[in-house]
Amino acid sequence: MKMAIQQGGLDMAAVTASLQDDRCGAAVVFEGRVRNHNEGRDVTGLEYEAHEPLAVSEGEVVLAEAARRWPIRDAVCVHAVGTLEIGAVAVVVGVIGDHRGEAFEAARFIIDEIKARLPIWKREHYVDGPAEWVNCQRPVID
Numbered sequence: 068m069k070m071a072i073q074q075g076g077l078d079m080a081a082v083t084a085s086l087q088d089d090r091c092g093a094a095v096v097f098e099g100r101v102r103n104h105n106e107g108r109d110v111t112g113l114e115y116e117a118h119e120p121l122a123v124s125e126g127e128v129v130l131a132e133a134a135r136r137w138p139i140r141d142a143v144c145v146h147a148v149g150t151l152e153i154g155a156v157a158v159v160v161g162v163i164g165d166h167r168g169e170a171f172e173a174a175r176f177i178i179d180e181i182k183a184r185l186p187i188w189k190r191e192h193y194v195d196g197p198a199e200w201v202n203c204q205r206p207v208i209d
Contacts, residue, residue, distance in 0.1 A: 068134060070126030071145045072119045072187075076155035083161060088140045091163040093170040097178055099158040101151045105201065109194040115148045115157065118186040122146070129180040137173040139164040144177055146187055 069085070083096055101113050130142045142162045151157055160177045164170040181187075182202075192198045 068127065068130040068141065069143045070123050070130060071143075072117050072122055072148055073145055074149045075147060076151055077145055077147050077157070077159050079156060079159060082143060082145055082159045085143055086141055086161045086163045088163055090165065091140050092165055093167040094161070094163045095167070095170040095174045096162075097158075097160045097174050098156045099178070101153050101155045101157055103153045105191055108191075108196075110153070111192045111194055112153060113151045113157065113192065114190040114198070115146070115151065116188045116190075117146065117148050119148075122185045122187055125185050126181060129177055129184065132180070133162070133173040133177050136176065137164065137169040139169055139173045142173060142177060144181055146181065146185070148187070 079098060086094055103110055126144055130144065133139065133142055140163050144160045146158045158181065160174050162170045162174040162177070164173070188200055189202055190198050190200050
């Protein structure tokens, strides 16, 4: 199980290459991409910032929770920080397991918990106005 924060867009091939196990019949990989709109506004790009040590440690807690809840063999999550263009991969979650059901469920749990619990903040840049921090409803943990 591995959580990482990486500068810039992510390399899907590197993430999927790390998920190899001949015992596994299922590999589920989710990629979150930068889209060109949000809540009716045209977006030109994003910035992500993170409290990296805390994001990595809490991300590893999330991965361990997934491994306790489902019989998966391995899981990885990598989240980008820095400036990202439209279409760039911002986050990747990969899960391998013996069967697809558990792998899908674990991957969904991981991305949902990563978005809810990790100190990673997103700033959207808009065509029609100044950039704004979005989805930052939870306080930062000291």
